[in-house]
Amino acid sequence: MTSVPLEELDDAALLAAHVAGDAAAFGVLFTRHRERLWAVALRTMGNPEDAADGLQDALVAAFRRAGSFRGEAQVTTWLHRVVVNACLDRLRAAKVRRAEALPEDLEDRGLTLVGPAGTDASPDDGDPALASVRRERRDQVVAALRTLPPEQRAALVLVDLEGHSVAEAAAVLECAEGTVKSRCSRGRARLAPLLAPLMQSEDVGDPAPAAGNRPAGGHVGSATPPRGPPAG
Template sequence: MTGDDQELMAAAAGGDVAAFDALVRRHTTKLYRVALRIVGDPADAEDVVQEAWVSAWRSMAGFRGEAAPTTWLYRVVTNAALAHLRRRRPTVPLEPEGKVESALADRSPTPEQAALSREKVDAVLRAIALLEPSQRVPLVLRELEGMSYEEVASVLEVSVAALRSRLHRARVALLAKLEELR
């Protein structure tokens, strides 16, 4: 099935399994990346995404279209990840991968610079993993996933002003964690 996300959401809300499957195929990778950055463990992230899709299917009829479908899906996966963290804290720090590397790493011309850049990326990701979920989630969505302030505020169900405040506190905490790791 083809179509934009709004059409797919409307069809899935009406019980169209093919439309829901198209949404799953289209968005699972992005949702997994968010879940991984929040929970810190690949196996746990897979579980969170699975839980999020089950929850999304069950509550699809409740999608009112006030937010973009992707924003709604980010909210569902974020809530599932936070619920997972409340049940069990991660025990292994995050390993850098994919988009995060490109978002944080410099394009280093020499091997020495590349190694130094890699160390910086690793340190930032370790520091993010040590933050409280209330600080980690907005940072992951805004800085690593590149969502707009409005999208992140919608996912977290807060005002943009409140989000900016949370991000400021998260960035300050991140800097403190980086200092601790040094």
């Protein structure tokens, strides 16, 4: 046990304190990274119900397997790996992709078509017609992501939406960097025809997402996805 307040410990020290028997340490660690872990689970699973189940599976696994952490990677990388693996396990077990309702609290960071809690992210959010168009476009992007094989979806979520580097994504997915690049490339190629109508509507003058956030080019979202936890 440690006399230092848990909130002042770094991630590795919190995990070590949990392994040593501190009953509160893991909760502090999870709370610290909750928003990012939830975002990864939500985008990978595609709906809040399955994301909650996947995240719960991951937290149970991380809680029980904390003693296996050897410090080869950052604790956050390890946590992301556990969450992604738990979500992929559920996706593989389901073997069927369903078209569930879009979660209202999805933060399309990197897409920025709709803001937090289902609010419109543009300065024209007082216009119901514009808000409807933006919601429809968000639906199209998220529905397109759901059509990808789990491994491609996970790679795109980490690189294009969460803003991880290829190296970081490779560490999370426990595969070679070339594999991550290949999965992202194939995923973007599969998304391109699905998102073509959305981009064509922008080209003829329909209300468009914020500059730099069109789902075109090298990334699903923007050329340089933002970093850091999603806004609450």
